Amino acid sequence: MIPVAVEDPADPRLAPYAAMRERDLVGRAGRFIVEGEVTLRLLASARSRFRAESVLLAPERWPGLAADLAGIDAPVYLAGKAAMSAVTGFPIHRGVLAVGLRGPEPGAEALVPPPPAPALVLGLAGLTNHDNVGGCLRNAAAFGADAVLLDAATCDPLYRKAIRVSAGAALITPFARLAPDTDWPALAARLGLELLALSPAGAETLDALDPPRRALLLLGTEGPGLAPGLMARVRTLRIPMAPGFDSLNVATAGAIALHRLARRAGPVHAEAC
């Protein structure tokens, strides 16, 4: 891989990096942006579910990344930070960007191991905050979840900030978008998973749960939470909290539950450090 210097911010090869913030909002037609060394290394690794279309580095970042990028099938462009900032439309401090390709999106059935294998799946319903979605992906990766399923209202794990908050987990943890009318209990039954919904109003405590071998853990938004009609139809769990401040971030609450469920479901965990 020999990098190519690109001096002109108007060079068409840099067009996918243009007006970055504005295009975060409108989408990129099958592309997404990765920024920073940790996430670029994951994108370039064999563990990534996605392929890089191109990489854009400040020249001084190339020596430290050359070995990681040796095997990728995509051009590496070098441009000074001033040129990078001119293209993207805001200051690029770290000088490490890439464009990834979404490729075809798998369905939930393709991602969840069939019975009788153990399975741990995270479901996100109505999570419209990119930090929370990124945090949930990170926690799913840390506790070896097989897949993350997203309802139609949940925001995109490949949004630039969500990837960053996920520490790159959005690139390696399988996720699938559900059809707008998907019924969670019916989906769980079809996949052979026990549906568990985490809620401050849950009927059982998490600690009293005997973790099922195949679980779908469902998280809703912090404010309204899961719809009452759905809550009435699923097994609900709560995390006991201090009186007067029963408020955990949704990704944090999910991490506590994934930690508990991962004891039995999901892949074997590394015990070494």
Place this chain on the structure above:
Amino acid sequence: MIPVAVEDPADPRLAPYAAMRERDLVGRAGRFIVEGEVTLRLLASARSRFRAESVLLAPERWPGLAADLAGIDAPVYLAGKAAMSAVTGFPIHRGVLAVGLRGPEPGAEALVPPPPAPALVLGLAGLTNHDNVGGCLRNAAAFGADAVLLDAATCDPLYRKAIRVSAGAALITPFARLAPDTDWPALAARLGLELLALSPAGAETLDALDPPRRALLLLGTEGPGLAPGLMARVRTLRIPMAPGFDSLNVATAGAIALHRLARRAGPVHAEAC
């Protein structure tokens, strides 16, 4: 409490709200900024450790907050969002601000219940990210920690963004700043607490721990973690994670450990929803 309309952005009564972002960086000499309804309600409540100096609201926000502010001993100013934005220097969307007074800072000894009472204390070492400090305060409140102790390098829980991320917990959970040369093991011994440090390289797993009745849980930065010299002198715990992605956010890892420790130490927990 009768609110006072203030029309002129240059009115000296609004001076503590001026150039808000710039002054976030340099400090406010005993004052701090609260923004948003949830945190203002906490500041105005009997649970707050801090007193409001003044409140600044968009006029349309007053009716919804009048009852909450009935008892505070501070003026409430009303100004349109355009005037508020002119004072603060950036767009104020929610129209809810207040200035709080830090007051005298207690020492760690004053915050930790003496033996033989149960105690759960969170220690933060070198946490320089405001989101993480805010998240740690929120989790400490949720799991009923008695106090949070901050080393000299950890950033301020009363920084504007840290308060917001803490969901207001920074206003109600007692915290104390330690002297720059504080030795954690010596401090824990003096307070009669068992020191437990969370680390990916911990010697024991969290799940195997028999939670001590009086615990000081120490969290370090995500990157470098706790200093090796310190790690060698304390009992270290790890959270088992999936192979190849042993990366949890420090506040999230702390929440998992607080959830475990809160079973025995700390106050009784609300089980109702």
